[in-house]
Amino acid sequence: MLYGIAAACAALLLTAVLAALLRLPALRAGIVDRRRQRPLPVLGGVAVVAVTCLVAWAGQWSGIAPFGDGVGRLLAVAAGIALLGLVADVWRLRARVLVTGAAVAAAGVVPYDETGAWGGLLAVGWIVLATLAFKGLDHADGLAGTVGVVTAFGAGVCAAAELMDGLAVLLSVFAAALTGFLMHNWHPARVGLGACGSLFTGFLLSSAVVFTRAGYGLERTAGVVFSLSAVAAADLLLVVLARLLSRRPLLRRGPDHLAHRLRRLGPTPPGAVVLLGAGSFSSVLVGVLVHTGWTGERAVLWVAGGVVLAVLVLLRIPVQPPRRSVSTQVRGQLRVRSG
Template structure:
């Protein structure tokens, strides 16, 4: 208990300091992303990864908080995915390379002896989907970090209910590191998460959910997984439908994500993050209650229904303001001259 509090406090402070220190080197090296018409350094993700791994390793090395069977390998695989994401941040890897690398890492951590082959393949698919969905969720300041912190606490509660103390401590340390990073990532952000941090977040959280549900029924497990990643899944499905219906390339970036649509409805950037964070909390709470048996499996259907309804409603929101026609511009200029 005391170690968990100390570890989380240390992770929060170290991540906040390291993210600030890496900002200038990232700008000088050009490891940036375009956001709000300005370059945003994206080495905040490696700061979160490094601090999480360091604090977890100290707990394992001192034997104060051993990670437990399989959890160490999970963290190593997540770190490997983060390195792949860092390469993508620096050299812009193709999407299929990220997918293949994440799939290989996921295949190495799934406990097939408890999930079975069919359940294991489904788990691998979910881990890859969640990792890429979190990467897409990093489209606005503070969103991926906020949803990641909420999900980490929910997954940690599920792990604690299964007496997986090492995994629960790891997730609390990770949540604290993300919180330290968010000190620099809240709008207007000074440091970004990048592909490295986003992939690490999605991989670690979805893999932790797979670990906690190992040995349970496949249908109920899939429902809990979905609840824990509901906001990221909604964003992914919204973007997929938008670009498919408009016949746009799926990998081309655009203002068609959840937060973009909410801002078109009049919400401020922080307001959209708060709303989506609250939605994530609600879905994660349902997943945790279903996992612990406090509510029935039918509650998952409510989450699925809300996600589908939200996607269909926001799909009708234009992603960009209507363009002014040439005739409108000409008539407008004539009115100005005549006035």
């Protein structure tokens, strides 16, 4: 208990310091997110990943907080996904490469002896979708980090209930690292999570939930897994439906995510994140209560109903089309004149 608190405090402070130190090198190297109004350095994810791995492995090496079966491999594979994300931040990899990498990584961490073949296949699919969904949440200052912290605490409680102490400590360290990162990512953000941090977040959390639910019935497991990731799932569902209805490419970026549409209703950028964070807390709480047996499985239906209602309402909110740059407008005028 005392080690867990000390490890979490160390992770929070180290991430806050390292994220601040990496901001200037990211700007100088041009590792930035240009979708924002101003270029945002995105090496904050490197700080989260590095500190999480460092503190967690320190507990393993010292023998104070050993990982347990499969947790060390999970962390190593999650770090590999983060490395792929870092490459994407630097060289702008195609989305299909990230999907393929997430699928291969997920196939390597699922405990098939407990899930079975079909259950393992479904788990791989869920991990891939959740990983991409958390990457999609990185569209607003503080959103991916806030939802990640809430989900990590919920998954950590579930792991502790299953006596997976090593996984519970890892998730608490990760939650603390994300909290330290949020000191620089809250609106207006000075450092971004990037594909490195968002892919690591989605992969680590979804894989951890699969670990805690392995061996349970498929129907009840699906409800708990969905509740723990309801906000990310809602964002993914909203984007997919909107782009299918408008016949736009699914993997192309656009201002059509949860926070984008929510802000059109009036909330400020921090206000939208707080609302979505509160929604995440509510759904995660339901998932934890169902997992621990404090409430019945039907409680998940309230979460599913809330997600469907939110998606249907926000789907009707028009999104602002991306602004054309001045150079694009000039080129268009020249083409018209030359034609």
